[in-house]
Amino acid sequence: MAFFIWLGETLSKRTPWATLGRTDFASSLSTDPAQGGVWLGFYQGGLAYFRDGQVRATYKVADGLGKGIVVDVQVDKDGALWVATEGGLSRVKSGRVSTLTSKNGLPCDSVHWAREDNDQSFWLYMACGLVRIERTQLDAWAVDPKRSIRATVFDSSDGVRSPAVVGGHSPRVAKTTDGKLWFLPGDGVSIIDPHHLAFNNCLPRLHVEQISARGPDLSGVFAPASAPADS
Amino acid sequence: MPGGIRRFLDGKTDTYPLPATRLQFKPTRLLRDHDGSLWIGTQDRGLFHVHGGRLDVLAQSDGLSGDDILELFEDREGNIWVSTNDGLDRFRDFAVPTISVKQGLSAAFVGSVLSAKDGSVWLSTSGGLNRWKNGQITIYHSRRERPLTRPAERSEVHDVTDSGVPEAGGSLFQDGRGRIWVFAYRGVTYFENGRFTSR
Numbered sequence: 001m002a003f004f005i006w007l008g009e010t011l012s013k014r015t016p017w018a019t020l021g022r023t024d025f026a027s028s029l030s031t032d033p034a035q036g037g038v039w040l041g042f043y044q045g046g047l048a049y050f051r052d053g054q055v056r057a058t059y060k061v062a063d064g065l066g067k068g069i070v071v072d073v074q075v076d077k078d079g080a081l082w083v084a085t086e087g088g089l090s091r092v093k094s095g096r097v098s099t100l101t102s103k104n105g106l107p108c109d110s111v112h113w114a115r116e117d118n119d120q121s122f123w124l125y126m127a128c129g130l131v132r133i134e135r136t137q138l139d140a141w142a143v144d145p146k147r148s149i150r151a152t153v154f155d156s157s158d159g160v161r162s163p164a165v166v167g168g169h170s171p172r173v174a175k176t177t178d179g180k181l182w183f184l185p186g187d188g189v190s191i192i193d194p195h196h197l198a199f200n201n202c203l204p205r206l207h208v209e210q211i212s213a214r215g216p217d218l219s220g221v222f223a224p225a226s227a228p229a230d231s
Numbered sequence: 232m233p234g235g236i237r238r239f240l241d242g243k244t245d246t247y248p249l250p251a252t253r254l255q256f257k258p259t260r261l262l263r264d265h266d267g268s269l270w271i272g273t274q275d276r277g278l279f280h281v282h283g284g285r286l287d288v289l290a291q292s293d294g295l296s297g298d299d300i301l302e303l304f305e306d307r308e309g310n311i312w313v314s315t316n317d318g319l320d321r322f323r324d325f326a327v328p329t330i331s332v333k334q335g336l337s338a339a340f341v342g343s344v345l346s347a348k349d350g351s352v353w354l355s356t357s358g359g360l361n362r363w364k365n366g367q368i369t370i371y372h373s374r375r376e377r378p379l380t381r382p383a384e385r386s387e388v389h390d391v392t393d394s395g396v397p398e399a400g401g402s403l404f405q406d407g408r409g410r411i412w413v414f415a416y417r418g419v420t421y422f423e424n425g426r427f428t429s430r
Contacts, residue, residue, distance in 0.1 A: 154327055159327040169403070170402045171403065184344055185329060187339045188332070188334075189344055190330075191327065191329075197326060202308045
């Protein structure tokens with residue numbers, strides 16, 4: 001196996017993976033609009049930056065990259081690289097690597113891809129659902145990687161199908177001209193409209209069953225009552 | 232006597248037209264929900280849902296608990312509850328809907344998705360290349376593929392046979408000239424001006 005670099009209309013240059021010092025193959029690829037060249041994520045883990053026929057930089061788990069298969073790589077508008085791995089979402093910028101995992105508030109660790117929407121949020125397709133994180137949360141985490149983030153999880157009760165592994169070809173997610181994200185759960189294609197999210201804003205009705213203060217049960221003094229949620 | 236729905240309008244009654252069905256049914260319950268769509272419970276055919284000029288028929292064979300509808304109820308969160316002779320079902324809009332063969336795709340397995348600059352979405356499936364635009368689906372088949380037989384009311388799906396697309400389409404890419412490239416196991420083609428060209 002090898003990867004091919006297209007040179008114009010008909011020429012292509014074949015580069016075997018072994019020449020990049022790998023015994024496996026790339027499982028993901030992204031161009032880098034800011035610096036030129038391409039980023040390659042590998043099946044057995046690790047990342048390489050390739051430009052002008054040479055590997056210019058590599059990153060491994062020991063450098064802070066997430067563990068396992070690198071499922072997706074994507075450069076954002078600020079030039080940061082987002083790396084979806086089985087062991088979390090890694091961010092690479094200016095040679096610095098940090099990885100967001102369940103320890104920082106993700107609902108699980110395995111990330112299939114991450115994309116930014118047109119409404120200042122990131123979407124992570126994970127083995128445990130589709131996860132929304134506000135850009136400001138990620139920016140704060142990028143400054144202090146020990147920080148926890150707040151994530152909103154969309155799961156099977158929202159219609160999200162979450163396979164443990166995503167396969168197939170590329171791309172596996174697309175942002176359409178109307179700002180929706182189309183993505184592949186294996187069977188069919190799923191769609192989320194980040195600009196029109198259906199949140200359930202109905203508060204549940206409040207029902208007081210018991211009142212106590214420093215021990216004694218005061219329910220006999222204050223009769224338990226139901227109050228409508230909107231009062 | 233065959234059943235149906237009659238509408239009372241301006242002091243007169245007439246037959247309420249149900250889109251695209253010739254089914255005979257015995258209605259038992261009616262519910263107009265918060266979106267203005269109409270739910271019709273029947274005694275023998277399950278549940279009819281009329282919304283936006285479309286009719287969905289939901290029966291036990293589609294996963295409904297029973298075909299005899301006893302009650303319909305909308306709660307304050309907008310869920311529609313349906314009690315049948317054999318259980319209780321809840322309907323609500325998913326934040327994340329999924330489109331598959333039932334909605335017109337050529338195959339369930341979709342390997343890649345590409346958003347094109349003209350607003351269309353390309354889906355590479357195990358049974359042809361699908362181009363979605365404004366709710367219309369065009370399916371480009373290879374020489375060997377046969378289109379699925381689908382109900383006549385699926386007028387939003389169009390099949391193009393022997394389109395020149397390779398079998399078992401793989402990865403997709405749009406270049407700076409707007410061409411859609413299809414990278415398949417059996418070769419590389421691109422789509423431009425309504426046709427595929429092999430490279």
